[in-house]
Amino acid sequence: MSNLNLQKRVTVLGSTGSVGCSTLDLIAHAREGQDPEAFPIEALTAQRRVDDLIAQARQFSPKFAVIGDPSLLAQLREGLDGTGVEAAAGPEALVEAALRPADWVMAAIVGAAGLAPTHAAISRGVEVALANKECLVCAGDLIMGAVKASGATLLPVDSEHNAIFQVLEQENRSSVEKIILTASGGPFRTFTRQQMATVTPAQAVAHPNWDMGQKISVDSATMMNKGLEVIEAHHLFGFSPREIDVLIHPQSVIHSMVSYEDGSVLAQLGSPDMRTPIAHTLAWPQRMPAPVAKLDLAAIGSLSFEAPDETRFPALRLARNALQMGGGAPTILNAANEAAVAAFLEDRIGFLDIPKVVEGALDHLDNGQGIWRLDALEDVFALDSEAREQANQLMSA
Numbered sequence: 001m002s003n004l005n006l007q008k009r010v011t012v013l014g015s016t017g018s019v020g021c022s023t024l025d026l027i028a029h030a031r032e033g034q035d036p037e038a039f040p041i042e043a044l045t046a047q048r049r050v051d052d053l054i055a056q057a058r059q060f061s062p063k064f065a066v067i068g069d070p071s072l073l074a075q076l077r078e079g080l081d082g083t084g085v086e087a088a089a090g091p092e093a094l095v096e097a098a099l100r101p102a103d104w105v106m107a108a109i110v111g112a113a114g115l116a117p118t119h120a121a122i123s124r125g126v127e128v129a130l131a132n133k134e135c136l137v138c139a140g141d142l143i144m145g146a147v148k149a150s151g152a153t154l155l156p157v158d159s160e161h162n163a164i165f166q167v168l169e170q171e172n173r174s175s176v177e178k179i180i181l182t183a184s185g186g187p188f189r190t191f192t193r194q195q196m197a198t199v200t201p202a203q204a205v206a207h208p209n210w211d212m213g214q215k216i217s218v219d220s221a222t223m224m225n226k227g228l229e230v231i232e233a234h235h236l237f238g239f240s241p242r243e244i245d246v247l248i249h250p251q252s253v254i255h256s257m258v259s260y261e262d263g264s265v266l267a268q269l270g271s272p273d274m275r276t277p278i279a280h281t282l283a284w285p286q287r288m289p290a291p292v293a294k295l296d297l298a299a300i301g302s303l304s305f306e307a308p309d310e311t312r313f314p315a316l317r318l319a320r321n322a323l324q325m326g327g328g329a330p331t332i333l334n335a336a337n338e339a340a341v342a343a344f345l346e347d348r349i350g351f352l353d354i355p356k357v358v359e360g361a362l363d364h365l366d367n368g369q370g371i372w373r374l375d376a377l378e379d380v381f382a383l384d385s386e387a388r389e390q391a392n393q394l395m396s397a
């Protein structure tokens, strides 16, 4: 702890979300316990929760606060009156927040909406803690290319990828046989397809182990989340699809594993609390205290495992296929999934329709030959909107 750099200047993109709030909670603890000036904040951003953003800005004194929705700018300005915090709104301002001089940027916007700001933060060559997995799914090669070009340090926040980051021995990379992503199985792990046909949004977002935003909670219920994570792992660590296994582990204690050729399997364990992986990225390469429940294995008693079932959870298969197909297929998968999850949350489609819409959009937009070259972010944005349009057409048919 002695070398912990409490002077790291921090920006949080998506500060009002589940990951954003956990990040600020860690900073509040560091300020209470270690140094009242710890982790000075450059910028905070939110999309619509202007009151939460105002409260955060008043507590954490960033230099810059951005609300994505421009109709809320006046309210933000009024709420920040007298604080000296600069306020701005709209998509360009989100990118500007990402470009401001921070040493560590938390990318915690949900969905492809986070792509431009996350890419901007990476282009500055600083430490970027990546929660926004969708940007690796829809533009993995471009993002990893930008990391290489700028010299940025990408620190995985997603608990599985953070676990692998912690136990992957870089010097023995060629001795790795496979990585094993664990999955809780979500709230419908034991449901039949028939039971899943009538589940409500409220049931889908009630995750057994993790308290998360709505979109990722639905993704966990369909298991699309694990599919997105297979693609995320491929880009972050360079493993081929067949070197990435998925294992159901309902207790969410083992966050993922790396299996080596000598038979050793290294795992990272912890209570299911995102503040642990976030703290790992914030303190990296040191460690810092996190106010999480200590792992009590005797109280938990036993850990269990099962193989994933791609018949009941077709999203996993769709994501693997999209990764194999390459090109723009994962971009289409992600965009169609975002559109379908939004429709499900608004009660416009049923739970089992989500993977059907994704599959339909992939079928419609597959041009049969290494589909859609993505040479620049603009290509990703164009394909993303085309896939959303396709998904919406399928849902209104």
Ligand code: NAD
Pocket: 013, 014, 015, 016, 017, 018, 019, 020, 045, 046, 047, 048, 049, 068, 094, 108, 109, 110, 111, 113, 114, 131, 132, 133, 134, 157, 158, 159, 210, 211, 212, 213, 214, 215, 216, 274
């Ligand atoms: P959330 O819905 O709780 O928060 C999303 C944040 O993004 C909010 O601050 C919101 O204001 C902002 N936002 C939403 N739409 C936006 C837009 N169009 N433009 C700009 N900002 C926008 O989501 P979350 O659960 O915190 O997840 C954030 C990301 O982290 C997701 O990519 C998710 O997959 C990933 N993640 C989350 C968890 C978790 O435990 N919550 C775990 C692993 C990975």
Ligand code: MG
Pocket: 158, 159, 160, 229
């Ligand atoms: Mg995860």
